[in-house]
Amino acid sequence: MSHLVEEMSAKALKLGIPLSVQLDLTYRCNERCVHCYLDHEDHGEMTTSEIKNLLDQLAEAGVFFLTLSGGEILMRKDFFEILEYARLRAFCVKLKTNAVLIREKEAARMRDLGVESIQISIYSHRPEVHDAITKMPGSLKRSIRAIRFLRSEGLHVTMANVLMLQNIQDYPGVRALGAELGVEVTIDPTITPRMDGDRSLLDLNIDQVALERVFREEGLVESAGESCAPPTGPDEDALNMLPCSAGHTACYVSPYGDVYPCVQFPLPSGNVRQMKFVDIWRDSPQLNEVRAITLRDMPSCSKCAHGGTCTRCPGLAFMEGNMRGPSTQDCEKSFARTGIPSVNLMSKKSAVAGLVQIQSVPAMATAASA
Amino acid sequence: MSGKCYVARSSKIAARMMGNEMMIMLAPESTLFTLNEVGSVIFNAADGTTPLEEIVAERVCSEFDVEFDVALKDAEHIVKELAGHGVLLVSDKPINPPLAFAQVAR
Numbered sequence: 001m002s003h004l005v006e007e008m009s010a011k012a013l014k015l016g017i018p019l020s021v022q023l024d025l026t027y028r029c030n031e032r033c034v035h036c037y038l039d040h041e042d043h044g045e046m047t048t049s050e051i052k053n054l055l056d057q058l059a060e061a062g063v064f065f066l067t068l069s070g071g072e073i074l075m076r077k078d079f080f081e082i083l084e085y086a087r088l089r090a091f092c093v094k095l096k097t098n099a100v101l102i103r104e105k106e107a108a109r110m111r112d113l114g115v116e117s118i119q120i121s122i123y124s125h126r127p128e129v130h131d132a133i134t135k136m137p138g139s140l141k142r143s144i145r146a147i148r149f150l151r152s153e154g155l156h157v158t159m160a161n162v163l164m165l166q167n168i169q170d171y172p173g174v175r176a177l178g179a180e181l182g183v184e185v186t187i188d189p190t191i192t193p194r195m196d197g198d199r200s201l202l203d204l205n206i207d208q209v210a211l212e213r214v215f216r217e218e219g220l221v222e223s224a225g226e227s228c229a230p231p232t233g234p235d236e237d238a239l240n241m242l243p244c245s246a247g248h249t250a251c252y253v254s255p256y257g258d259v260y261p262c263v264q265f266p267l268p269s270g271n272v273r274q275m276k277f278v279d280i281w282r283d284s285p286q287l288n289e290v291r292a293i294t295l296r297d298m299p300s301c302s303k304c305a306h307g308g309t310c311t312r313c314p315g316l317a318f319m320e321g322n323m324r325g326p327s328t329q330d331c332e333k334s335f336a337r338t339g340i341p342s343v344n345l346m347s348k349k350s351a352v353a354g355l356v357q358i359q360s361v362p363a364m365a366t367a368a369s370a
Numbered sequence: 371m372s373g374k375c376y377v378a379r380s381s382k383i384a385a386r387m388m389g390n391e392m393m394i395m396l397a398p399e400s401t402l403f404t405l406n407e408v409g410s411v412i413f414n415a416a417d418g419t420t421p422l423e424e425i426v427a428e429r430v431c432s433e434f435d436v437e438f439d440v441a442l443k444d445a446e447h448i449v450k451e452l453a454g455h456g457v458l459l460v461s462d463k464p465i466n467p468p469l470a471f472a473q474v475a476r
């Protein structure tokens with residue numbers, strides 16, 4: 001993050017301004033990715049006029065960074081009407097898409113409308129792997145073709161490479177593809193639960209050994225030595241630290257108008273069909289509860305050596321059952337980076353060890369043999 | 371700058387007031403910068419149809435304790451710099467949409 005963006009974020013926090021909003025325009029999608037956390041049925045998306053009204057409200061509230069995502073944004077027939085309106089309202093617009101519906105015409109329109117950046121999901125450089133994940137034959141070819149169109153228009157494109165069991169071997173190939181296409185590649189080794197709470201998707205997460213390898217890969221992390229250094233434990237400043245921007249300077253709005261602290265933090269905080277966005281942002285008890293939490297308020301994490309350096313996602317912690325609790329996936333990442341288990345992982349280990357001991361209590365053995 | 375000068379916000383930028391500063395992002399270079407109070411007033415008033423002299427007289431001099439000649443010189447300097455970055459469009463004739471934003475929130 002640049003110094004100026006940090007400065008702006010600090011100012012937004014002080015002024016209570018929602019600097020960044022992700023608005024999912026639809027959950028419908030033309031791909032069926034094996035790791036997707038969404039329900040792709042349309043349960044009553046906001047209409048074009050509802051979205052334009054919301055964009056007016058977001059601009060009035062001071063939102064600057066607007067991410068339009070989904071689902072697949074181009075599944076909406078009114079996508080360019082919405083994008084044009086968003087740009088007329090002077091948002092800095094970022095798009096997240098699988099890009100399979102982007103051809104020359106769409107790429108040129110995105111350039112004309114001054115889109116800041118476009119993030120495209122690429123799972124592998126090999127069609128047989130990428131297409132097996134998206135369950136859409138030909139999808140890699142179409143996404144790459146779209147990237148070329150977008151680049152030829154001078155647009156800033158990022159390839160997002162989500163790592164899972166199916167593609168863990170392929171990130172070097174994706175990085176090489178990114179270099180060939182002249183685009184940045186980001187790697188994300190986190191598969192999240194479905195928004196309805198179903199955690200079965202977590203089985204797709206890469207294992208600890210692979211995670212360790214990713215964190216030590218040259219070029220993937222800014223400074224492997226620094227990020228893999230043993231943690232020193234949270235100091236006073238860290239204990240007063242806010243977990244992340246969710247609910248503080250950022251939030252998420254679903255295609256149905258539901259407001260959440262973040263796309264990965266499914267805590268319903270209000271609906272823009274029933275209330276003004278700014279009233280939800282300022283007065284929602286749920287958002288205010290999220291805002292009140294510092295590291296000091298987290299019983300386990302405040303005592304953990306990783307407390308000051310952990311990438312703990314409060315949304316993942318919430319989906320695990322407690323927004324003040326640890327996010328085990330992030331504990332595993334901290335462990336993979338440093339080799340030092342978190343308080344949470346240690347307590348899970350003791351709980352398992354405890355159960356084994358109970359099984360070996362002589363009295364129970366006697367009862368079993370009797 | 372001699373004669374009448376019209377200024378308009380470019381449609382290629384993103385902009386938002388935060389407190390008394392204007393945040394501006396240039397796409398696709400992703401260059402972010404901020405304007406101070408005076409710069410923000412000029413930027414907000416740059417509708418393509420109001421001459422810069424009028425913006426300075428009616429907006430800058432009325433909001434800030436500054437002489438017209440000094441304010442105009444400063445405004446011309448700011449406009450030249452912003453035009454160099456592609457943030458503002460400058461012309462000796464009025465500039466009409468859709469070249470420029472119709473409105474900027476806040």
